[in-house]
Amino acid sequence: MMMIPHIPEDAPFNSDQRAWLSGFMAGLNSRLIAGESIASAPAAEAAQTIHILYGTQTGNSENLAMDAAASAKNLGMAPEVRGLDDIDMGALATMRHVVIVTSTYGEGEMPDNAQLFWEALSAETAPRLENLKFAVLALGDTGYDGFCQAGKLIDTRLEQLGATRITARLDCDIDFEDAAAAWFGETLPLAAEKPVAAATPTVAPAPSREATGWSRKNPYSSTMAVNRCLSGPASSKEIRHFEFDLGDSGLAYEAGDALGVMPVNDPALVDLLIARLGSSNETEVGGSSLGVLLSTQYEISTPSRDLIAEIERRASHEELSHVVRNGDKEALDAFLWSQDSLDLISLIPEGSLSATEFVSFLKPLQHRAYSISSSPKEAEGQVHLTVASVRYHAANRDRGGICSTYMADRVAEGATAGIFVSPNKAFRVPGNDDAPMIMVGPGTGIAPFRAFLQERRARGAKGRNWLFFGDQRRDSDFIYEDELSTMSRDGLLTRLDLAFSRDQDAKIYVQTRMKENGKALFSWLQDGASFYVCGDASRMARDVDAALGEIIAEHGGMTPEKAGDYLASMKRDKRYLRDVY
Numbered sequence: 001m002m003m004i005p006h007i008p009e010d011a012p013f014n015s016d017q018r019a020w021l022s023g024f025m026a027g028l029n030s031r032l033i034a035g036e037s038i039a040s041a042p043a044a045e046a047a048q049t050i051h052i053l054y055g056t057q058t059g060n061s062e063n064l065a066m067d068a069a070a071s072a073k074n075l076g077m078a079p080e081v082r083g084l085d086d087i088d089m090g091a092l093a094t095m096r097h098v099v100i101v102t103s104t105y106g107e108g109e110m111p112d113n114a115q116l117f118w119e120a121l122s123a124e125t126a127p128r129l130e131n132l133k134f135a136v137l138a139l140g141d142t143g144y145d146g147f148c149q150a151g152k153l154i155d156t157r158l159e160q161l162g163a164t165r166i167t168a169r170l171d172c173d174i175d176f177e178d179a180a181a182a183w184f185g186e187t188l189p190l191a192a193e194k195p196v197a198a199a200t201p202t203v204a205p206a207p208s209r210e211a212t213g214w215s216r217k218n219p220y221s222s223t224m225a226v227n228r229c230l231s232g233p234a235s236s237k238e239i240r241h242f243e244f245d246l247g248d249s250g251l252a253y254e255a256g257d258a259l260g261v262m263p264v265n266d267p268a269l270v271d272l273l274i275a276r277l278g279s280s281n282e283t284e285v286g287g288s289s290l291g292v293l294l295s296t297q298y299e300i301s302t303p304s305r306d307l308i309a310e311i312e313r314r315a316s317h318e319e320l321s322h323v324v325r326n327g328d329k330e331a332l333d334a335f336l337w338s339q340d341s342l343d344l345i346s347l348i349p350e351g352s353l354s355a356t357e358f359v360s361f362l363k364p365l366q367h368r369a370y371s372i373s374s375s376p377k378e379a380e381g382q383v384h385l386t387v388a389s390v391r392y393h394a395a396n397r398d399r400g401g402i403c404s405t406y407m408a409d410r411v412a413e414g415a416t417a418g419i420f421v422s423p424n425k426a427f428r429v430p431g432n433d434d435a436p437m438i439m440v441g442p443g444t445g446i447a448p449f450r451a452f453l454q455e456r457r458a459r460g461a462k463g464r465n466w467l468f469f470g471d472q473r474r475d476s477d478f479i480y481e482d483e484l485s486t487m488s489r490d491g492l493l494t495r496l497d498l499a500f501s502r503d504q505d506a507k508i509y510v511q512t513r514m515k516e517n518g519k520a521l522f523s524w525l526q527d528g529a530s531f532y533v534c535g536d537a538s539r540m541a542r543d544v545d546a547a548l549g550e551i552i553a554e555h556g557g558m559t560p561e562k563a564g565d566y567l568a569s570m571k572r573d574k575r576y577l578r579d580v581y
């Protein structure tokens, strides 16, 4: 008689799974002993649902959620992937197995699409979740103070509400891909109620994402077709327009996506660092030359936390020691403002830090993200960017932001740079071509709105379009003036309101114009307009949010609380969308 063997000792099951499987096999064996045919066993049960929820600003968490879903499917589960903004507490209370992937934004804050979820989860009225098993994967960047704070908060709160962890939270730094894949490889089988058919050890990109193969780790070498300055000679800023050719890369994007650009460090700074270390370009560190490592592999401008700590330990620098040791973030930020790695190693005796030691304290050089300023429907085969060059002078040295000045100064027309598309699926023109659209984008914040307007023109969308734009001075900073004027003349731009902050004594900002036109703005919202904001996060987007609340309260005749509810429902309906940095 055929018998099912025992489970081998080294089979990859935890104790619960092993117990269930033993019971299952014992039952099967007793049915075989009783002469029952296995073929007559009951039909297979429905696959176990696993909810994979993401909180994201720029798509990394969503991409990981999609990859994890593909793996969960391979394991025989039924994954359901949703953004956290789609989940209310009633729905959460019915879920049994949840994996949450979330990034952190702003200064230790939730990404936009997780804000309402977090408000509800952290409220006193949140339901008990004793029936929920969960795991949290947190994405972040150790360069920020609130490292993975959003994931940490959600993880702790779920536990407080009685939910049980499937596995410990993983906090990922900017190089998250491998660690996240390994974590999913362990977590998904553990989330299974019953042993899974075949555990996949790693998570591969979901089929829908691996189409072109170009990514942060494998950027496409694109030719710079146009590199020109948009701001006038009298401007105190330098905003540039770049056009990259997509060639035969197969790279595709949509208006609203961002482009990742892989920078190369400034050779002048590399030389100064090597000289200060008392080394040479050819000095070998871990099998590579120091010159190559400092040019292309490591962040040498913004000092890493490890480097700051090491220099503080070695240098007798009263102010640095004071700001590092008393944990005052603002004082440390103020001390570090405009200081790069060279400034820091200049605080210790020349040659006292070896090249190998120095490199060991650095973080990997990262791409920079830029909101794409073209629609592929008009800029066929190209992707356009609108970038402010970061330039300043400190301690007798001209300094530059790594990526913005790399593109401005060292990627001439005809030269190449490594790029990849970073989709931002939440940031799109309204799906309904007839719906009105309000865009607030001062400075480089205009980038995605140039793309949105091109997109609507190419689609022949009839919806009304209103743009609030501004910068320092009309004479020198009215970038894309010709294009915007044409769009106004042609009726594509129904309204264009401009705010030049330094053309008069008192500052005029985009929110000044919004308030002046509050009645019309509220009526557009009532007509179903989507409201978009792009540009500076810490000052502009915060003040625009406050102004919007005031306008809704005043012109909708609402209390501030009701206006808050109105804004919350716009966020839930994905009609209040931001791309801020």
Ligand SMILES: Cc1cc2nc3c(=O)[nH]c(=O)nc-3n(C[C@H](O)[C@H](O)[C@H](O)COP(=O)(O)OP(=O)(O)OC[C@H]3O[C@@H](n4cnc5c(N)ncnc54)[C@H](O)[C@@H]3O)c2cc1C
Residues within 6 Å of the ligand: 058, 258, 301, 302, 337, 338, 339, 368, 369, 370, 371, 372, 386, 387, 388, 389, 390, 391, 392, 400, 401, 402, 403, 404, 405, 444, 445, 447, 579, 580, 581
């Ligand atoms: C989703 C997203 C979209 C974005 N879209 C755009 C866009 O469309 N256009 C755009 O221009 N940018 C955009 N950015 C910002 C962009 O990614 C970079 O952060 C920016 O170009 C600066 O990068 P950098 O490498 O040139 O500078 P870094 O080398 O990263 O240096 C920046 C640092 O320099 C220091 N610094 C800057 N100015 C000064 C100063 N005056 N004095 C002293 N120190 C200073 C600060 O420490 C600052 O953090 C976007 C960012 C995100 C996340």
Ligand SMILES: NC(=O)c1ccc[n+]([C@@H]2O[C@H](COP(=O)([O-])OP(=O)(O)OC[C@H]3O[C@@H](n4cnc5c(N)ncnc54)[C@H](OP(=O)(O)O)[C@@H]3O)[C@@H](O)[C@H]2O)c1
Residues within 6 Å of the ligand: 237, 388, 442, 443, 444, 445, 470, 471, 472, 499, 500, 501, 502, 507, 509, 510, 511, 535, 536, 537, 538, 539, 540, 541, 543, 544, 581
């Ligand atoms: N953290 C900082 O201190 C700082 C400073 C500058 C730029 N940045 C960053 O530099 C990048 C590029 O900046 P950008 O060229 O796009 O433009 P920007 O520096 O944001 O300036 C665009 C316009 O916004 C105005 N502005 C300043 N504060 C504002 C507020 N609270 N509300 C509304 N408008 C405000 C500016 O006016 P005024 O400049 O006349 O006030 C200017 O007219 C962004 O990443 C931005 O975040 C940061």
Ligand SMILES: Cc1cc2nc3c(=O)[nH]c(=O)nc-3n(C[C@H](O)[C@H](O)[C@H](O)COP(=O)(O)O)c2cc1C
Residues within 6 Å of the ligand: 055, 056, 057, 058, 059, 060, 061, 062, 102, 103, 104, 105, 106, 107, 108, 109, 111, 139, 140, 141, 142, 144, 145, 146, 147, 148, 149, 174, 537, 580, 581
């Ligand atoms: C403007 C900005 C602010 C950020 N703030 C934080 C932060 O406070 N803490 C943190 O750990 N990571 C922070 N990050 C890093 C992001 O969480 C990280 O890049 C993450 O991979 C983004 O994932 P997402 O695309 O799913 O939003 C910030 C990134 C940006 C661009």
